[in-house]
Amino acid sequence: MRIAEIAELLKAEICTKDPSQDLDILSACSADLMSDVMAFSKENAMLLTGLVNPQVVRTAEMMDIKVVVFVRGKKPQPPMIELAEEKGIVLLSTDYPLFVASGKLYSKGIRGRGE
């Protein structure tokens, strides 16, 4: 799925500027614990989370995660947005809770690549 399609599906705000147009997201993981993302996520290109702090962007960077969706209306702070833009990571913010946002994406064919 393209960023624009994801944003539309989740009624999400795109928080970073100039998100890549040709990014095609096929897989995702949902977690509030970055330790779990580090330990269990294999090759997921998108992270859905209710946690908002700079280490979310760091974790995404280390794990080659290209898109982070903040759920339940959480919004990233300007320093986080700056860091993400520097790393080429797209940040989205949706009002949907984690379960619902994940389910919507799953129903569109996004899958999780776990262990």
Next chain:
Amino acid sequence: MNNVIVRDYDIPANDFTAAGEASSSVRKILVQLGVSPYVVKRTSIAMYEAEINAVIHGHGGKAHVEIDGSKVYIRISDEGPGIPDLELAMQEGYSTAPDSIREMGFGAGMGLSNIKKHSDIMKIDTEVNKGTTVHITVFFNAI
């Protein structure tokens, strides 16, 4: 490539915002050198976990990195409390991290085992009340 790239970083204590900057910098160097994405990811995960540990458990510390044509060697050292029972600390799920750290998304007790999994050589020197040094080596030709 015969020359060795050497880098040293400070890992500030109690600075949760800066945590990961050393790992990020090393990651950038490896990408620029054209090291395979697989090796870049393994190195990033291992170093970031060790860096986070130095911040949350070791009162901050230092990172020393050497990159040559065949491998990256990373040494993360701190002068924190040390690890009394290393075997126990290595177990998946074991963590002494307080709730405040868990609220920040860390402290699942998977870090040390994750470092081991993503490095080719891992060695830990630790002494109670003296500090902890984690040595990580990742070879570029690893499959």
